[in-house]
Amino acid sequence: MRPARLLLVGSVLADVRMAVPSLPERGGDRLATRTDVQTGGGFNVLVAAVRNGLPAALAGRHGVGPFGARVRQDLDAAGIPVLLDPDPDTDTGFSLTLIEPDGERTFVTSPGAESMLTGARLAGVSARPDDAVYVSGYELCYPDSGPAIAGWLDGLPEEALLVFDPGPVADEIPADLLAAVLARTGLLTLNRRETALLAGAGDPAGAVRALAARLPARARIVLRRGSRASVAAEADRPDRLVRVPVPAVVALDTTGAGDAHTGVLVAALGAGYDWPEALRRAGVGAAISVTRYGSATAPTAADIDAFEVAAGN
Template sequence: MSAVRPGSAVESPTGPGTGVGGGRLVHTGNVVIDVVMYLPRLPETGGDVLATGSRITAGGGLNVMVAAARQGLAVAYAGAHGTGPFADLAREQLAEAGIELLQPPSPDADTGFSVAMVEPGGERTFATSLGAEARLGPADLARVAARDGDVVYVSGYSLAYPSNGAALADWLPTLGPAITVVVDPGPLVAEIPAPVLAAALARADWWSCNEREAELLTGLADPGAAASALATRTGRAGVLVRTGPDGAVLVLPGAAPVVVPAFPVEMVDSNGAGDAHVGAFTAALARGLDPVDAVRRANAAAALAVTRRGPATAPTAAEVDTLLG
């Protein structure tokens, strides 16, 4: 794999999905409530640990949307949201971020929540209770009028949920070639049903995942080899494998893997780093940036995000500009 120096570039791929202009991020994933607890250590089975701090805030898919919005991209939430106190909090924070809602509230359930336990080094562990966001169906997606120039974001959490996954598998092939599809399979990648995964792979323009997820999909531990293998199955525009403190590996069609280095920082909380990365990457593509430069912006956004506590810690465009110099 070759490393890319700051400021260098490679030729952009041609064809669908290489960039958009004037469109929106249409997010089909799931906004949930994050109950975040900062712990001195994880409790043993049957034990208890007193948290050193905590917060309750909207998270999940909101993190990607906020990351893109802070980079200047218009954002619309196409996922489901419920009726109840958690749903009210989610809608309040979506409105504060300037995110458009494309679905009415579901009357039958509240929005779900996730407990995030953050250890002193920044590593986090989750437990999630599903709600209305996991009940997206064909009638809901029929309300979503994706336009040429839009970027449709698909989360692996949605693909793993029975209702959402089946609906998305039928809906994704209906999207025209001028609509860019970004898929992030997420930590539940191994639980996505094979037909749903195949539909997502077939329509993805950009496939963005971390190295664990890439290995689960390909059986290859080396991120560059895994990215190249994924590029033979998906990615009409490219495949991106995030490698944490090492940066990311980018594979464009017919090209060798390219390592885009990270920005060294002291990590405080890794919660939301991947979301900040894919949100900033999507926004950079929407601005028409070269894919390597888009990954550099995403690396910078993720680096800034991990220096802050909380899930939606993505930086603004000005903050990324400052780090990039």
């Protein structure tokens, strides 16, 4: 588990973000107190990795309209190459994100070019043995992308680390695709809601046991639990739980916190940190990210170091 590159196979899209005093009731309305448009989705994971010293690349589609132009601009500025040509007929999709005062976010996603990843388009993408390959549940829900990605993963080098985040749509992933991806996953990361949806158990010990039964013996599981200590385990030793405390911070915006955690974790493994230390750095990275307003708010490795010095660690 020492990847040299993060290869994201899936979606980067635009985030249309609105801060609201509360979610509207059905049929109601709310006035946003703040609105902006940023690049999000898989971009958050890629940027987190790059800011922590791990090169990254996107093996996904994007479009040619205003959202696609924004995506290309931000990927280029971050030094993240795009391995596939843009779709000449479709714009990149967008996610409408409603952010409440406590930082909680709610999404509605309108898919675009990023959802049209076919087997033919993926055929020219080759993963390296030392890649960490990131896939999210969103891609598996798309009629084109889901089967294409699952088929492409069959040819993944055995040494490559498959990182899978089921995301908010965990319960909408077709059962056959979910089973196929879990059977190849080396690192499964999910939040509390996703844990309950996939494991059918709320307590970490029960959830880890349920998830471990669906994973290869060498896989590792990370349960992200917001402000509570995260829990990690190895699939072949599900009763040995590692609890990693999360720094106490005041959350401004939790958008992308899980992405920051994953990107920092993979980058820390690539930098040679052992598993417990990589998990700890990922927790610090996610905590810093929620104190910042925006999507791709993961800190740099230097930010994490400075935070730890200030905290006396």
